Structures are given as C-alpha cells and as structure tokens.
Amino acid sequence: MAKIILVSTKTQSTVWQLAQALRAQQHEVTVLTSYGDLPPENTNGIEFMAYFKKWSVLEGLKIIPGLFGMQPHILHLVLDDDRMNAAQVILSTFAKSHPNCVLTTSLLHIKRGLKKTNPVRYLVEESDIITFPTVESLAQLRGLNVRSSQQGRGILPPALDFKSNQHQLGELEEAEASLLHNLQNQEYFVLPFREGRFNPHSDRFERLRMLALRHKVVLWGTYSHWSLRERKQFANWMEKNGCGDRWVVTGAISPQLSKKLLTDSVAFVMAGQQFTPVEMTEYFMRAIQAHATLILDSKQNSVHADLWKNGVNCWVLNYHSIHKDLYKLLSRSSFKLPETLSEDWAQNSHITDSSMNELNRLYNRALASAR
Numbered sequence: 001m002a003k004i005i006l007v008s009t010k011t012q013s014t015v016w017q018l019a020q021a022l023r024a025q026q027h028e029v030t031v032l033t034s035y036g037d038l039p040p041e042n043t044n045g046i047e048f049m050a051y052f053k054k055w056s057v058l059e060g061l062k063i064i065p066g067l068f069g070m071q072p073h074i075l076h077l078v079l080d081d082d083r084m085n086a087a088q089v090i091l092s093t094f095a096k097s098h099p100n101c102v103l104t105t106s107l108l109h110i111k112r113g114l115k116k117t118n119p120v121r122y123l124v125e126e127s128d129i130i131t132f133p134t135v136e137s138l139a140q141l142r143g144l145n146v147r148s149s150q151q152g153r154g155i156l157p158p159a160l161d162f163k164s165n166q167h168q169l170g171e172l173e174e175a176e177a178s179l180l181h182n183l184q185n186q187e188y189f190v191l192p193f194r195e196g197r198f199n200p201h202s203d204r205f206e207r208l209r210m211l212a213l214r215h216k217v218v219l220w221g222t223y224s225h226w227s228l229r230e231r232k233q234f235a236n237w238m239e240k241n242g243c244g245d246r247w248v249v250t251g252a253i254s255p256q257l258s259k260k261l262l263t264d265s266v267a268f269v270m271a272g273q274q275f276t277p278v279e280m281t282e283y284f285m286r287a288i289q290a291h292a293t294l295i296l297d298s299k300q301n302s303v304h305a306d307l308w309k310n311g312v313n314c315w316v317l318n319y320h321s322i323h324k325d326l327y328k329l330l331s332r333s334s335f336k337l338p339e340t341l342s343e344d345w346a347q348n349s350h351i352t353d354s355s356m357n358e359l360n361r362l363y364n365r366a367l368a369s370a371r
Contacts, residue, residue, distance in 0.1 A: 001026045001027055001028065002027050002028070002073040002074055002363060002367060003027070003028045003030075003070060003071065003072045003073050003074070004022055004027050004028065004029050004030070004072065004073065004074040004076060004363075005030045005031075005032055005067065005070070005072045005074070005075050005076065006018065006019055006022075006029065006030070006031045006032065006076050006078060007032045007033075007075065007076065007077045007078065007088065007091060008031070008032075008033055008077075008078040009033065009034055009052075009055065009080070009085070010033060010034060010037060010080075011031060011033050011037050011038070011039060011040065012080075013040075013158070013159045013161030014078065014106075014108065014156075014158045014159040014161075015031065015033075015078050016031075016039070016040055016041075016159075016161075017159040017161060018076075018078070018156075018159070018356075018359075019031050019046050020044065020046070021356045022356075023044060023045055023046050025356070025360065028047075029045075029046045029047070030046070030047040030048075030049060030070070030072075031046060031047070031048050031049065032049045032051060032052075032063075032067075033048075033049070033050055033051075033052070034050060034051075034052050034053070034055070035050050035051060035052060035053040036050060037050045038050070051063060052087055055085040055086060055087040055088065056085075056086050056087060057086040057087070057089075057090060059087050060086060060087035060088075060089070060090030060091055061090060064090070064091075064094050067091075068094065068098060068101075071100075072101055073100065073101065073102060073367055073370075074101065074102045074104055074363060074366075074367070075091060075092070075095035075101055075102070075103055075104065076104040076105075076106065077091070077092060077103075077104070077105045077106070077123070078106045078108070079105065079106065079107050079108065079120065080108050080109065080278070081107075081108065081109040081110070081111045081112075081276075082107060082109070082110050082111055082112050082113070082114060082118060082120040083111075083112070083120065084119050084120055084123060088123075089119060089123075092105075092123055092126070092127075096126050099370070100370050101370070102128045102129065102363065102366040102367055102370055103126065103127050103128050103129075104127060104128065104129040104130075104131075104362075104363075104366075105123055105124060105127040105129070105130050105131070106130075106131045106132075106156050107120070107124070107130070107131070107132055107137075108133055108158055108276075108277055108278060109133070109276040109277055109278060110132075110137055110140055111276075113140075114140055114144065121144065124141070124144060124146075125144050125145055125146050127151065128150075128151060128152065128366045128369075128370075129151070129152040129153075129154070129359075129362045129363070129366055130151060130152070130153055130154075131153070131154045131155065131156035131359065131362075132153075132155065132156070133155065133156065133157040133158060133277035133303055134155065134157070134277065134302040134303055134305075135155060135302055135305075136299065136302055137277075138153060138155065141153065150365075150366075150369055152362035152365055152366055153362075154355075154358045154359060154361075154362050155355065155358065156355050156358075156359060157277060157281065157303050157304050157355065158277050158278045158281040158303075159281070160281060160284065160285055160288075160304065161285075162285060162288075162289065172254065172256065172257055172260075173254070175251075176253060176254060176257045179248070179250065179253075179257070180257065180260060180261075182248070183216075183218070183248075183261075183264070186215075186216055187215045187216070187266050188215050188216040188217065188218050188264075188265055188266060189211050189214075189215055189216070189217050189218065189265060189266055189267055189268075189269050190217075190218045190220055190261055190262055190265045190267075190268045190269070190292075191208065191211070191217055191218070191219055191220065191268075191269045191270075191273075192220050192221060192270060192273060192275075192283065193219035193220055193221030193222070193223070193249060193250075194221050194273070195221075195223065196225075197226060197230060198223075198226060198230045198231075198233055198234045198237075200233075200237050203272065203322075203323070204272055204273065205237075206323070207271075207272050207322065207323070207326060208247075209238070209241050209243060210323075210326060210327065210330060211269060211326075211330070212238065212241075212243035212246040212247055213241075213242065213243060213246075214330045215246075215266055216246045216247065216248070217243075217246065217247045217248075218247075218248055218250060218261055218265070219247060219248065219249045219250065220250050220253070220258065220261070221249065221250065221251075222249065222250075222251045222252060223249055224251070258286060259286065259289060259290045260290075262286060262287055262290035262292040263290040263291060263292065265292060265293075266293070266335055267292070267293040267294070267295050267315070267335050268283075268287050268290075268292040268293065268294050268295070269295045270283060270294065270295065270296055270297075270300055271295050271296055271297040271300065271317045271322060271326065272297055272317075272322050272326075275300070277303045280300055280303045281303065281304070284303075284304060284307075288341045288342070291340045293314070293315070293335050293336070293337055293340075294313075294314040294315070295314070295315045295317065295329070295335075296308065296314055296315070296316050296317070297316065297317045297318070297319045297322055298316055298317065298318050298319045298320075299319045301314070301316050306354055307341060309339075311337070312337060312338055312339050313337055313338075313339040313340060313341050314337065315329055315335065315337075317329065
C-alpha cells in the first residue's frame with residue numbers, strides 16, 4: 001500500500017476516477033487541488049486538500065513541509081495540457097529531490113509541443129513515470145533527454161465519467177423543438193461543426209459534401225463567428241453541389257437535444273476532424289449514451305482503443321486514406337452495426353481495468369527501484 005498525492009488544478013473526472021480506483025486498491029490517496037474546488041461525491045477515504053488559490057511559487061514553498069511530512073511514496077501530477085504553473089514546478093522539483101518519492105506525470109494533451117522552451121519538456125524528462133492518453137502521443141518522447149533508463153511509460157486516457165455527464169432531460173426550447181420537427185422522417189448524419197472559416201478547398205468540407213449527397217447533414221455547432229459573406233458563400237457552394245436543402249447548423253443546443261439528435265441519426269461522424277483526447281472522450285460519452293453509430297478515423301480510435309471494434313461497434317476509416325474509405329462506406333446500403341456500446345461496459349472496462357493495472361505495475365516497479 002502506497003501513499004499517493006494526486007496534484008491537479010481542478011478535480012476533473014480523470015483525476016477523481018483515478019483517485020477512486022487507487023483507493024479501491026487500498027492505497028492512501030490525497031487529492032491536492034485549487035481552493036474552493038469540491039469533490040464530486042463522497043470521498044470514501046480519499047483525503048481532499050483544496051489549497052492553492054494562485055498556484056504561485058510562495059504557495060508551493062509553503063505547502064512543501066506539510067506535504068512531505070506525510071512522507072508520500074508517489075507524487076502524481078495530472079496536466080490537462082503541456083503547460084505548468086509555478087507551484088507545479090516547485091512540487092515536482094521537491095519530489096524529484098526526495099530520495100524515496102516517485103515523481104509521476106500524466107499529460108492529457110500536447111498542444112504547444114515539447115520544445116526546449118517548454119518547462120513541461122524537462123518535467124517529462126525528469127519523471128520516474130510518464131503517461132500519455134494514446135500510443136501516438138507517447139511517441140513524442142523520442143528525442144528527449146530522459147534522465148532515467150528505468151523511466152516507466154504507459155497509456156492513461158481521460159476518464160469516461162458517465163455520472164458527471166448525466167443531465168436532467170427537460171422540455172426543449174421552441175427553436176430546438178422546431179429543428180427536431182423539421183428533421184422528422186429524414187435520415188441524417190450528425191457532425192461536430194467547429195470550422196473557423198469556410199474553405200471550399202478544405203478536405204473537411206469535401207467530406208461534408210460527400211456525406212450530404214447521401215443524407216442530410218446536421219452540423220452540431222455554430223458559424224456565428226463567420227462573416228455574412230462567408231455564410232452566403234457556404235450556402236451557395238452547397239447549392240451548387242446539389243446539397244442546398246441537405247444541411248442545417250444547430251447553433252448552441254441543450255444536452256437533451258444533442259442526445260435526441262444522436263439517437264435518431266444514421267451515424268455520428270467524427271472522422272477527419274482534430275480533437276484533443278478530452279474532447280474526444282466527451283463526444284464518445286455522448287454517442288454511447290445515445291446508442292449512436294460512430295464513424296471514427298484510425299487516429300481517433302487510439303483514444304480508449306480497447307473499446308472500439310471496427311465493423312462491430314463502430315466504423316473506423318484509415319486516417320491516411322479517409323476519402324477513399326468514406327466513399328466505400330457511403331456505398332453501403334446500411335450503417336447498422338452488430339453491437340452498440342453500453343455505458344456500464346465502457347465505464348467498467350476502462351480506468352478500473354487495463355489502464356489501472358498498467359499504472360499499478362509502473363508504480364510498483366518505480367517504488368522497488370527507489371528503495
């Protein structure tokens with residue numbers, strides 16, 4: 001049984017599920033987070049320290065004596081992306097200088113890149129254990145000057161937390177009810193729509209056109225940030241390609257409408273778009289709750305890779321030949337799959353199973369080396 005301190009600027013679902021899973025395996029777990037943050041549910045023996053107001057150097061220095069008076073075996077930093085604040089730098093430095101403390105870092109998203117000007121690069125190099133959400137992101141360790149030849153490396157994707165994603169289903173607003181009414185008796189695809197501008201030469205718009213030629217496309221998002229000219233150009237482009245009445249932009253919508261749209265859709269098409277692992281996990285949860293048919297690409301299905309079976313519970317297009325694979329998929333008479341993922345199966349097979357077993361193995365190996 002190890003004493004573990006989990007450090008995160010907010011108690012998001014990955015941190016809390018990790019804390020619960022570690023506690024269930026009889027570890028002593030402390031969550032160190034921001035002042036005013038509250039545990040999402042009963043702590044069940046997890047110590048909760050909402051301490052940091054500014055995550056400053058001074059706050060970091062002040063908490064060090066009490067923190068290491070607890071004699072932790074593991075200090076585990078969970079970073080939402082590749083940025084660090086001053087307090088995290090202080091805590092990681094002291095953990096690394098503490099002879100019997102294992103410094104662990106979980107990096108959920110690489111946004112800026114691990115350049116020499118980024119302090120997260122040096123945290124990754126100095127960590128005894130490092131986890132990334134996918135095998136692809138783990139490959140970014142190549143070329144780094146990792147100090148320890150014994151550094152443990154593993155995969156820890158963002159948590160599928162269906163509890164925090166439950167919403168009270170109320171009445172739809174008038175505009176939402178109207179949108180739903182207009183889609184009645186129509187077959188349609190749902191696509192996340194986050195385009196910064198209209199570019200008719202973009203591969204993403206070309207795929208949108210391909211989909212619209214098969215079924216209507218419901219673009220889940222907004223283009224209110226586009227100029228009026230761009231919106232007219234997009235509408236004219238769709239009209240010119242024979243899809244003038246085969247698209248609609250939802251704008252901001254409620255969780256209950258998004259669930260209804262996904263449930264009634266032919267498929268939820270994510271393939272070919274760029275998302276962070278956290279964003280993908282959120283979309284995955286929405287799709288699983290709605291029992292929607294998912295169309296992913298071979299990069300996206302590397303997040304929670306143990307969940308996906310191409311042609312069984314989802315469709316996976318090769319990232320390097322998306323157009324070709326999408327064309328072949330659209331030629332099918334039906335997109336129905338033999339299986340759909342359930343919330344219980346996705347939840348139970350995730351962090352409490354393979355990911356946690358792998359993390360425990362890395363913990364034990366690092367602790368044995370530290371003794």
